[in-house]
Amino acid sequence: MNMLAFTTALFVPGDRPERFAKAAVSGADAIIIDLEDAVAPENKRMARSALITAFTSLPIILRCNGAATRWHKDDLAAAATLNLAAIMLPKAEMDGAIDEIYADAAMRLPLIALIETARGVADARAIAAHPAVHRIAFGSIDFCADLGCAHERDALLASRSELVLASRLADLPAPVDGVTTVIEDADLIADDARHGRALGFGGKLCIHPKQIAPVRAGFRPDPAEIAWAKRVLATGEGAAAVDGAMVDEPVRARARKILALAD
Known part of the structure; x- marks a missing residue:
């Protein structure tokens, strides 16, 4: 099984090592130790x-600081x-940083490219096709800050769809959607996850253990x-009809994917 084909990944601040073990029992599929946004400059070292x-x-997974930073x-x-x-x-872009990491023999770790800028979305297909990149993720909050747009579904639809398409063209696992900033509203978190799944995302970034269960529920097909x-x-x-609609092989392929998710 591909270790990076996770549904839930939980961020934990790199300067809070006492939280690492707690994150590991949160129910998340993967842990992201964060050296970037969650750590103040004076605590980086x-x-x-x-x-x-x-x-x-x-x-x-280790989220490092961006290529343009001194860390x-x-x-x-x-x-x-x-x-x-x-x-x-x-801030993944085709600016040479991915090439430099890939060229370093000591750094042949898989990369998850976190796309957070307009240039990153424009470069998404090239990023996804790079041999160092094994999955892409959407940093939607930073992306909205870069564009000056609202963090709303309509505003992000085109960019989200581009990341899904880029991943498919590169034969990568479905991309990871960005975080929901709300922590206590499980219904909203699950609905955000369902929206991401409907667009073709395969997982979601989480910032609190309370988000794990609703995200998992949102990515799970419902009984209907x-x-x-x-x-x-x-x-x-062959061709058939179910519930008054035509069924052929592409429809069956979707049905098989639903049952695979349910399992």
Whole structure:
């Protein structure tokens, strides 16, 4: 199984090592130790020195600081010494940073490209096709800040769709959607996850353990979808009708994917 084909990934601040083990029992599929936004500049060095990976068997991803920052190279040097599943590169663009990481023999860790800028979305197909990149994720909040647009579904629809298409063209796992900033509203979190799944996303970034269960619920097909998929596959092969609609092989392929998600 691809370790990076996760549905839920939980951020934990790199300067709070006492939270690492707690994150590992949150129910998340993967843990992202964050050296970037969650860590103040004065704590960057301390966070880097506190990095450990032996606290869990779950995939551990390290979000390093961006290529334009003074902490980037030291973060990568630290990553090369750890048992990581991947590095998450923020503000990913085709600006040479991915090439530099890929060219470093000590840094042949898979990359998750976190796309957070207009240029990143414009470069998404090239980023997804890069041999270093194993999955892409959407940093929707930073993206909205870059564009000056609202963090709303209509405003983000085109960009989200482009990331889904870029991933499919590169034969990558479906991309990871951005965070929901609300923590206490489980219904809203689940609805955001359902919206992402409907667009073709395969997972979602989480910022609090309380988000794990509703995100998982949002990506799980509901009973009506499962029942429909079973009726479709019961028709056998060739053209048929289910619930008054035509069924053929593309419809059956969708039904099989629904049942795979349900499992």
